[in-house]
Amino acid sequence: MKAAILKGPNRIDVEDYPKPEPGQGEVLLKVDMAALCGTDQRVLRGEKNVSVPIIGHEISGTAEAVGSGVAEDILGKRFAVQTVVGCGECPACQRHHQIFCEQGFKAIGYAWNGGFAEYMIMPKPAVDQGCLIPLPDTMSDAEGTLLEPLSCCINGLRYLPLEEMKRVVVMGAGIIGVLNALVAKARGVEEVIVVNRSQPKLDMIREQNLPIDYLMNSRDTDPVAWVNEHTGGAGVDGVVVSASAKSLVNPGIQMLALGGHLSIFAGFNKADPLEPIDLNLIHYRELHVHGANSSVRRDYIEAIELLQAGKVDSAKLITHTYSLDDFLDAMKAQSDPDVHSLKILIKP
Numbered sequence: 340m341k342a343a344i345l346k347g348p349n350r351i352d353v354e355d356y357p358k359p360e361p362g363q364g365e366v367l368l369k370v371d372m373a374a375l376c377g378t379d380q381r382v383l384r385g386e387k388n389v390s391v392p393i394i395g396h397e398i399s400g401t402a403e404a405v406g407s408g409v410a411e412d413i414l415g416k417r418f419a420v421q422t423v424v425g426c427g428e429c430p431a432c433q434r435h436h437q438i439f440c441e442q443g444f445k446a447i448g449y450a451w452n453g454g455f456a457e458y459m460i461m462p463k464p465a466v467d468q469g470c471l472i473p474l475p476d477t478m479s480d481a482e483g484t485l486l487e488p489l490s491c492c493i494n495g496l497r498y499l500p501l502e503e504m505k506r507v508v509v510m511g512a513g514i515i516g517v518l519n520a521l522v523a524k525a526r527g528v529e530e531v532i533v534v535n536r537s538q539p540k541l542d543m544i545r546e547q548n549l550p551i552d553y554l555m556n557s558r559d560t561d562p563v564a565w566v567n568e569h570t571g572g573a574g575v576d577g578v579v580v581s582a583s584a585k586s587l588v589n590p591g592i593q594m595l596a597l598g599g600h601l602s603i604f605a606g607f608n609k610a611d612p613l614e615p616i617d618l619n620l621i622h623y624r625e626l627h628v629h630g631a632n633s634s635v636r637r638d639y640i641e642a643i644e645l646l647q648a649g650k651v652d653s654a655k656l657i658t659h660t661y662s663l664d665d666f667l668d669a670m671k672a673q674s675d676p677d678v679h680s681l682k683i684l685i686k687p
């Protein structure tokens with residue numbers, strides 16, 4: 340089969356790779372579509388280590404073969420892939436919350452080969468834990484790839500009472516920032532403000548006519564001062580940090596209203612993750628701080644509902660599709676601000 344093979348930092352070659360065969364308890368998926376994620380760029384640059392040669396974790400595929408012990412009635416059915424796989428035994432895994440697995444979770448496309456190939460194996464623990472998420476017939480393969488990033492945003496925002504919030508600021512205008520903004524809108528936030536330093540990215544969102552109320556370039560406008568003026572000094576109810584810049588955390592805290600919620604969706608440079616914070620702001624202003632780290636089945640199911648209800652419009656988010664042969668062009672396009680991409684798909 341054809342696959343994009345990671346050879347080392349900044350080197351991926353599309354070449355032949357042995358087509359896998361499903362062993363006991365495993366499922367062979369024909370990859371219908373797989374999306375590029377910002378994390379894939381970090382893996383390519385050597386900033387994030389993976390233990391397999393084939394990455395790609397935003398996947399929709401069709402069950403083509405099953406190993407012994409797997410019911411054949413799933414053959415021919417289409418699935419999205421829940422990336423996170425736990426031990427399957429601990430209390431968190433038992434309640435299908437593998438993010439909190441006591442053994443630490445492993446992920447498809449990191450610990451097992453992923454979706455930038457014609458075929459991939461769903462390993463036994465993933466099959467056993469229900470990590471094949473059935474796609475509705477009305478959902479396209481392309482749309483299916485959005486379930487993973489969208490489900491991560493749904494999980495990350497789960498502990499924010501968005502239904503009661505008037506204003507939320509999302510820092511970062513990549514696809515994750517946009518998806519966070521759309522989930523906030525879908526859950527009833529009146530005004531969502533997306534902040535970014537890149538005007539092309541903001542222009543791109545404007546061109547796609549997404550339901551985002553304000554697009555702010557933080558090079559021209561100080562977001563803290565703007566929020567202060569725009570809200571008569573009250574602040575916003577929620578801030579979502581969706582860009583990997585720890586310098587965004589302090590302004591985020593400063594623009595929160597009393598009792599406001601800060602969600603740290605993005606991860607930061609592991610070599611330098613410290614940031615001084617005025618803890619008295621959190622104490623006296625009764626702020627809430629949340630983390631976010633991937634997603635599990637309940638989040639995928641809600642992501643399907645949001646897409647099917649039209650609250651997240653995939654046609655406005657998927658901007659480019661490349662063949663697997665053109666994988667390197669796709670990676671280049673993803674990191675080129677002139678390309679104006681939001682989500683880039685690979686069709687094997």
Ligand SMILES: [Zn+2]
Binds near residue numbers: 376378396488
């Ligand atoms: Zn991703």
Ligand SMILES: [Zn+2]
Binds near residue numbers: 425427429440442
């Ligand atoms: Zn576990």
